[in-house]
Amino acid sequence: MFKPLDPLLHSELRLAVMSLLISTEEAEFPYIKEQTGATAGNLSVQIDKLSAAGYIEVEKTFKGKRPCTLCRITPTGLKAFEEYIDALKSYLEK
Amino acid sequence: MFKPLDPLLHSELRLAVMSLLISTEEAEFPYIKEQTGATAGNLSVQIDKLSAAGYIEVEKTFKGKRPCTLCRITPTGLKAFEEYIDALKSYLEK
DNA sequence: GTAAATAAGTTTAGAATATAAACCAAATTA
DNA sequence: TAATTTGGTTTATATTCTAAACTTATTTAC
Numbered sequence: 001m002f003k004p005l006d007p008l009l010h011s012e013l014r015l016a017v018m019s020l021l022i023s024t025e026e027a028e029f030p031y032i033k034e035q036t037g038a039t040a041g042n043l044s045v046q047i048d049k050l051s052a053a054g055y056i057e058v059e060k061t062f063k064g065k066r067p068c069t070l071c072r073i074t075p076t077g078l079k080a081f082e083e084y085i086d087a088l089k090s091y092l093e094k
Numbered sequence: 095m096f097k098p099l100d101p102l103l104h105s106e107l108r109l110a111v112m113s114l115l116i117s118t119e120e121a122e123f124p125y126i127k128e129q130t131g132a133t134a135g136n137l138s139v140q141i142d143k144l145s146a147a148g149y150i151e152v153e154k155t156f157k158g159k160r161p162c163t164l165c166r167i168t169p170t171g172l173k174a175f176e177e178y179i180d181a182l183k184s185y186l187e188k
Numbered sequence: 189g190t191a192a193a194t195a196a197g198t199t200t201a202g203a204a205t206a207t208a209a210a211c212c213a214a215a216t217t218a
Numbered sequence: 219t220a221a222t223t224t225g226g227t228t229t230a231t232a233t234t235c236t237a238a239a240c241t242t243a244t245t246t247a248c
Contacts, residue, residue: 001129002110010106011235016096019185029196035095042236044198065244067196085186091113092179105206123225136207138227159215161225 003087006080008053013038014046018081021056021073029069047071055080097181100174102147107132108140112175115150115167123163141165149174 009015016036020027027035033043047069050056055077059070073081103109110130114121127137141163144150149171153164167175 002106002113002131005106007234010104012096012099012104013235015185019096033196037096039237040197041199041238044196045236048198067243069197088182088186091109092182101205107206127225133208134226135209135228138225139206142227161214163226 001090003090005087005091006084008049008055009080009084011046013042014050015084017043017046017050017071018055018073018077021071022078022081026070026072028063029071032071050077053077053080095184097184099181099185100178102143102149103174103178105140107136108144109178111137111140111144111165112149112167112171115165116172116175120164120166122157123165126165144171147171147174 009018013036016038017032020032020035029040029043029047032038032047033040036043038046047056047058051058053076054074057072057074059072061068061070103112107130110132111126114126114129123134123137123141126132126141127134130137132140141150141152145152147170148168151166151168153166155162155164
């Protein structure tokens, strides 16, 4: 009847991050922060969780002399996101 | 960009309860329990929350001699559910 | 040159939430 | 009449979220 919802994705901020990364292919920490309106601390924690699950890849590079954290969705993450949407439908469709 | 998700609805079990009530008009506690697979304790707590928010109505009646808890969605609840779906779309559509 | 402000995050402690175990009362069955 | 089942509620713990506090490095202002 109701399919279980991946708890990692069933979180407002993590879902927003994944949603962003699906459409942008690659995004920098400050950009994600701005788009989601999250605090840096919260975003840092949630990015860690997505990364630990293998849903996103985090690359720490430099942009000139300043550090730059780049995030990218992985195939695993994309699959999980699609399955999450599919599961959600079991709650939304009559 | 991303619309906020009503925290009361952004919960697997509460969302399942609301989803059920939308399609069934009225449902008994044991039926909801069976359909959602929730434990009675968890279900009781979540029903209380939905009820406290005015999203559902809970009527305690009797079925013969046994107590019978009936749940029904309210217009407020229906509106909240629709708005939740609308907000969700901002995360799912590219 | 150095003091203050900004950038880019991370750590972590407290608040909020979820969940199941323990409990209760009444009715049924053995 | 003792044990079991039904129909829940309470509550204690575990989990999760979130923002405040902190770190390190870089500009900018004096």
